[in-house]
Amino acid sequence: MEAPLAERIRPQNLSEYISQQHLVGPQGSLTHQIAKGIIPSLILWGPPGTGKTTLAQIMAEESKRPFYVLSAINSGVKDVREVIEKAKQSGGLFTAKNPILFIDEIHRFSKSQQDSLLAAVEKGWVTLIGATTENPSFEVIPALLSRCQVYILNAFSPEDLETLLHRSMEKDEVLKKKNIQLKETEALLKLSGGDGRKLLNIFELVINASEGDAIEITNDRVTQLVQKNTVLYDKTGEQHYDIVSAFIKSMRGSDPNGAVYWLARMIEGGEDLKFIARRMLILASEDIGNANPTALIMANNTFQAVSTIGYPESRIILSQCAVYLATSPKSNATYMAIGKAQQAVKQTGDLPVPLHLRNAPTKLMKELGYGDEYKYAHDYANNFAEQEFLPDEVKNTKFYDPGQNSRENSTREFLKNRWKDKYGY
Numbered sequence: 001m002e003a004p005l006a007e008r009i010r011p012q013n014l015s016e017y018i019s020q021q022h023l024v025g026p027q028g029s030l031t032h033q034i035a036k037g038i039i040p041s042l043i044l045w046g047p048p049g050t051g052k053t054t055l056a057q058i059m060a061e062e063s064k065r066p067f068y069v070l071s072a073i074n075s076g077v078k079d080v081r082e083v084i085e086k087a088k089q090s091g092g093l094f095t096a097k098n099p100i101l102f103i104d105e106i107h108r109f110s111k112s113q114q115d116s117l118l119a120a121v122e123k124g125w126v127t128l129i130g131a132t133t134e135n136p137s138f139e140v141i142p143a144l145l146s147r148c149q150v151y152i153l154n155a156f157s158p159e160d161l162e163t164l165l166h167r168s169m170e171k172d173e174v175l176k177k178k179n180i181q182l183k184e185t186e187a188l189l190k191l192s193g194g195d196g197r198k199l200l201n202i203f204e205l206v207i208n209a210s211e212g213d214a215i216e217i218t219n220d221r222v223t224q225l226v227q228k229n230t231v232l233y234d235k236t237g238e239q240h241y242d243i244v245s246a247f248i249k250s251m252r253g254s255d256p257n258g259a260v261y262w263l264a265r266m267i268e269g270g271e272d273l274k275f276i277a278r279r280m281l282i283l284a285s286e287d288i289g290n291a292n293p294t295a296l297i298m299a300n301n302t303f304q305a306v307s308t309i310g311y312p313e314s315r316i317i318l319s320q321c322a323v324y325l326a327t328s329p330k331s332n333a334t335y336m337a338i339g340k341a342q343q344a345v346k347q348t349g350d351l352p353v354p355l356h357l358r359n360a361p362t363k364l365m366k367e368l369g370y371g372d373e374y375k376y377a378h379d380y381a382n383n384f385a386e387q388e389f390l391p392d393e394v395k396n397t398k399f400y401d402p403g404q405n406s407r408e409n410s411t412r413e414f415l416k417n418r419w420k421d422k423y424g425y
Contacts, residue, residue, distance in 0.1 A: 002174070004200070004201065004204065005168060005172060005174075005175075005200045005201070005203065005204040006196070006197045006200040006201060008172050008173075008174070009167060009168050009171050009172050009200070010054055010057075011051075011054055011058065012058070012061070013058060013061070013062065014031075014034065014058055014062065016167075017051065017054065017055065017058060018051070018156070018160050018163055018164055018167070018196070019050070019051060019153075019154070019156050019157070019160040019196075020050070020051060020055070020153050020154065022154075023055075023151055023153070024055070029151065030055075030059075030151065034058070034059055034062050034063065035062075037062070037063035037064070037065075039059055039063055039065075039100070039127055039129075040127070040148070040149050041121050041127050041128040041129070041147055041148045041149070042128075042129055042130075042148050042149045042150065042151055043106070043129075043130045043131075043132060043136045043140065043145070043148050043149070043150045043151070044056065044129065044130070044131045044132070044151055044153055045132050045133075045134075045135070045136055045150055045151070045152050045153065046133070046152055046153025046154060046155070047133060047153070047154075047155045047194060047195065047241070048133055048195050048197065048198075049156070049192075049194075049195030049196045049197035049198050049199070050153040050154065050155060050156060050194075050195070050196065051153065051196065052104075052131035052153060053102070053104060053131060055153075056100065056102045056129045056131065057102075059100065059129065060100045060102075063100075065098060065099055065100050065127070066087065066099040066100070067099070067100050067102065068083050068086065068087055068099060068100070068101045068102065068126070069101075069102045069103075069104070070083055070101065070102070070103045070104070071103075071104045071105065072103055072104065072105040072106055072107070072108035072109045072113070073104075073105060073108060075103075075113075076113065077112055077113050077116045080113060080116045080117060081116060083101060084101070084116075084117075084120045084125060084126060087099040087101060087120070087125055087126045088120075088125045088126075098124060098126070098127055099125075099126050099127070100126065100127045100128075100129055101117075101120070101126040101127070101128050101129070102129045102130075102131070103117075103128070103129070103130045103131070104131050105131065105132065105133070106130030106131060106132050106136075106139075106140065107132040107133070107134040107136070107139035107140065111141055114140065114141045114144050115141065115143075115144075117144060118143055118144060118147070121144065121147050121148075122147060128144075128147075128148060130148070134275070136148075136150055138278060155193070155194025155195070156192075156194045156195070156196050156199075157194075158189050160196070161185075161188075161189050161192060161194070161196065161199050162185060162189075164196055164199060164200065165182060165185065165188070165199070165203060166182075168200060168203065169182075175207070177213065178207065178213045178214075178215055179213050179214045179215065180207065180215045180217065181214075181215070181216045181217065182217050183216055183217055183218045184217065184218045184219040184222075185217070186219050187219040187220075187222035187223050187226075188202060188203060188206075188217070188222055191222070191226055202222070202226055203217075205225060205226065206221065206222055206225050206226075209225050243262055243265050243266060243269075244262075244266065244275075244276075244279060246258070246262045247259060247262035247263060247266065247276075247279070247322075248279060248283055250262055250326065251280070251283055251287070251322060251325045251326045252283065252287045252330065253326075254326055254327065254330065255326060256322070256323040256326040256327055258326075259322040259323065259325070259326040260319055260322055260323065263276065263318060263319060263322050267311075267315050267318070273306050273310070273311060273314050273315075273318065274303065274306055274307055276306075276318055277299070277302050277303040277306045277307075277318065277321070278303060280299045280302060280303075280318075280321055280322065280325055281296070281299040281300060281302075281303050283299070283325060284296040284298065284299035284300075284325060285334070285335070286332060286335045287330055287331075287332055287335075288325065288328050288329070288330055288331065289331045289332060289333055289334040289335065289403070290331060290333065290334055290402075290403075290407060290408055290411065291328065291329040291330055291331035291403055291405040291407055291408055292328040292329055292407065293407075295324065295325055295328050298321055298324055298325070299321055299325065302317055302318065302320075302321040305317050306318065329405040329406070329407070330403075330405070331402075331403030331404075331405055331408055332403070333400060333401055333402055333403040333408060334400065336401070337399045337400040337401070338399075340399045341399045344394055344397065344399070348391075348393055348394060351391035351393050351394065352391060353391070354388065354389075354390075354391060354392070355368075355369045355370060355371075355372060355373075356371065356372055356373045356374040356387070357371075357374065357389065358370040358371060359371065373387075374387070375387050382418075384418050386418075386419070386422075396422060396423065398423040398424060398425075402415070402425075412425050
């Protein structure tokens with residue numbers, strides 16, 4: 001049986017690899033490492049069809065390392081241990097043949113399956129390369145994630161997809177025998193959603209459905225043949241990102257109607273319900289914050305409930321939470337505050353803690369002035385004593401500026417009464 005077009009023209013080296021210039025271009029973050037053969041354990045995170053598997057294979061080929069593959073869909077702990085044992089026998093710690101273990105869809109691995117990888121990665125028996133379409137911060141256990149670097153792959157640009165089409169006609173032995181004329185490509189590019197594999201599958205479908213060797217590709221012809229357009233929802237393609245974006249923006253924009261519509265689109269499309277709940281949990285803090293602190297509690301309870309109950313009843317809980325978040329007052333003040341504070345830390349470095357704020361558990365520390373002149377707030381009227389809590393280099397800096405809503409207006413008045421003109425509240 002003939003392999004699919006996407007497999008037949010899979011790049012064999014970096015010179016044939018299309019897209020992801022930020023990773024493997026002349027100044028790419030992985031280019032130098034691949035050339036040197038010094039490849040760390042890493043996670044490739046990006047949409048489907050963006051070359052994660054291909055890039056892993058090229059890394060193994062160009063670094064001349066044994067290459068082992070597991071799919072998280074059909075592999076268990078036993079399979080992981082068997083592959084690791086084989087890898088240990090074929091390579092060694094810090095050798096040129098240190099094997100690469102590639103795990104596709106690593107986000108589908110359970111905690112116990114991911115735990116089974118830790119020793120092999122830690123001791124250098126294998127170099128792990130995991131591929132995922134989901135945020136590894138949520139789907140990969142912290143102990144494993146801390147041992148890996150994360151590299152993000154982007155959806156193919158229209159230019160990349162055009163290049164891929166022409167490459168297939170030039171390189172593939174089957175297509176070279178046909179007289180293919182690319183009159184129009186807009187429909188092909190739109191249907192692919194930035195997914196290179198999907199583009200080639202659709203392209204091959206159109207070609208195979210055409211009689212004779214003289215084939216003219218037009219938008220009408222493509223649309224006519226591809227009856228099942230992914231209009232409803234494609235949870236593994238670009239619409240996954242577009243629709244969740246519309247969902248978030250509807251809640252941020254205080255439109256419960258838009259929120260429940262896009263929620264319904266995701267539910268009907270088979271989206272992971274915990275993924276939806278997790279996005280609402282983030283929004284509750286980022287976009288509502290202290291304008292309504294109960295929103296975070298509501299979103300967290302929703303996440304816990306969805307994890308416990310499951311479908312179909314959990315759709316009701318998700319709807320309740322989405323409407324609640326959409327109709328809550330909004331503030332991104334705390335989100336902005338931590339951003340400003342982190343920027344200050346990057347600019348000023350590790351400033352010393354003022355002496356009066358330091359703990360003094362030993363006699364020597366007390367003699368050095370640790371804790372001197374610290375004012376214990378509860379010893380003063382209104383449980384407040386004005387003193388400096390920032391290093392001298394950044395003193396009087398206002399990171400938190402309360403939002404314009406009833407709750408944070410009260411917060412502003414509280415801070416103004418306490419700090420007078422110090423921070424300009």
